[in-house]
Amino acid sequence: MGGSPCCDTTALKRGPWTPEEDRKLLAYIQEHGHGSWRCLPENAGLQRCGKSCRLRWTNYLRPDIKRGKFSLQEEQTIIQLHALLGNRWSAIATHLRNRTDNEIKNYWNTHLKKRLARMGIDPVTHKPSHAALSSPNGDSKNAANLSHMAQWESARLEAEARLVKESKHRQTQHASASAPAPAQLLNKMATRLTPPRCLDVLNSWENLGSKLKIGSSGSNRDIPSPTSTLSFLENVSTISRVESSEITGILGTFGTEIDAFGTQQCDINMTWTMESTDENVNFVHLLLSRSGDGILTDNGGRDGEELEDNKNYWNDITNLMTCHPSRSPKL
DNA sequence: AATTAAAGCAACCGCCACTGA
DNA sequence: GTCAGTGGCGGTTGCTTTAAT
Incomplete structure (x- = not known):
């Protein structure tokens, strides 16, 4: 892990953390909070620089970290x-x-x-x-x-x-x-003036999803085992002249940052991802962009634990699309 | 079984933004 | 407005583990 150290480390330890160091850091933060990272190592009895402690905490020791395979x-x-x-x-x-x-x-x-x-x-x-x-x-x-x-x-x-x-x-x-x-x-x-980026990837990912739906060879071990009826769809569409309040009605109950859209009529570009079985809609992710000013909002990606009535949620969305058939989704 | 190559990931560094003096 | 201290971010490194030969 090359390069020169970030601070005077003549007496400081580097490299992988030991269980004992983890225990000290965890115990100190649980009791005192991290406060100043610069002062923390000395107070916690660690021969590490503050930056190393912060990294270890934020990337590994924090109790709310979810580890393991990505879904x-x-x-x-x-x-x-x-x-x-x-x-x-x-x-x-x-x-x-x-x-x-x-x-x-x-x-x-x-x-x-x-x-x-x-x-x-x-x-x-x-x-x-x-x-x-x-x-x-x-x-x-x-x-x-x-x-x-x-x-x-x-x-x-x-x-x-x-x-x-x-x-x-x-x-x-x-x-x-x-x-x-x-x-x-x-x-x-x-x-930060990011370079332009596009969303072609969504369609290719859709193709992958389609292959997964059909295939049963299990050759792709990165994908969770689907149920027999798993379907996975992604799409990009535009709803014309929609009252943003219509969308508010759908998303509002899920705490979406829909306020950014205001209440006036507007064109809204919509990207969505969903995963469903015959019985349930397991996951719905909506990403909306208002034409003209490009304000973005999304529902954060809602899964089965958060959606009390997923099918109704999805039905509301498809009904909204049906009401604006000029550019309705390709389902 | 031994060796080599590739993959995975924790940890590091440099840079930058923010804040307060 | 300037400067120093601090924390956070993104790129990268290099150790460990796993797979291939």
Whole structure:
């Protein structure tokens, strides 16, 4: 783990943490909180620098950390957010409860990036590789994808420009740090001027989902064993001239940051991911972007533990789409 | 069984943003 | 406005484990 140390470490230990060090750090923080990381090592009796203690706590010892295999839902969320946010691992981590940015980053680099590459998707740009674009029967689908991509990109870029203008004003109004709302997330993203990214990956992931639904060879050990009727759909669509209050009605009960949409009529681009069986809708993730200003919101990815009546939830969404048939979803 | 290569991941560093003096 | 201290983030390293030969 190369490079020069971050501080004077002549008397400080480096490298892997021992169980005894973990115990000391855990016990100290549980009793006193971490307070100043700089002072913590001495107070806790550790021969480590504060930075090392903070890293060990945030990436390993924190009691709310979820460890182990990533679920299919988590993988999809990471890919979708990476398409929007790029390598903003901490921002992505705020959307995956109990996963650390470091763990997500490692998982992306060791699993997802390679898998996307095998699927013909450039993991940096999230655009299809040349080979994928020139597939014999993909022209019409790609054209539709490009249309949606253009809508998303347009909305996102508009939002970035607008939010850069507003950033100074917002900074004075949002002095207290809390979990970032999607608009705040975009604000932070905008200040770093991320390169344009697209959402072709969603469609390729859909293809993977379709293969999984049909296949029973079990060759892909990364995917949880499906039930006999598991279906998995992803889509991007645009609802025209919808009252955002209609969407509020659907999402409001799940504590969504729908307030960002206000109450006026607007065009809304909608990306959704769902997983269902005959009996249940196990997971629904909605990502909405208002055309014009590109304000984003989502439902955070709702799973079976959170959705009391998943089928009704999904029915509400599909009914809404049906009421706006001009660009209804391809189900 | 031994060796080598690849994968996984914890931990590190440098940089940057924020805050208060 | 400037500067130092601090915490957080993203990129990277290198040790350990697993798979392949």
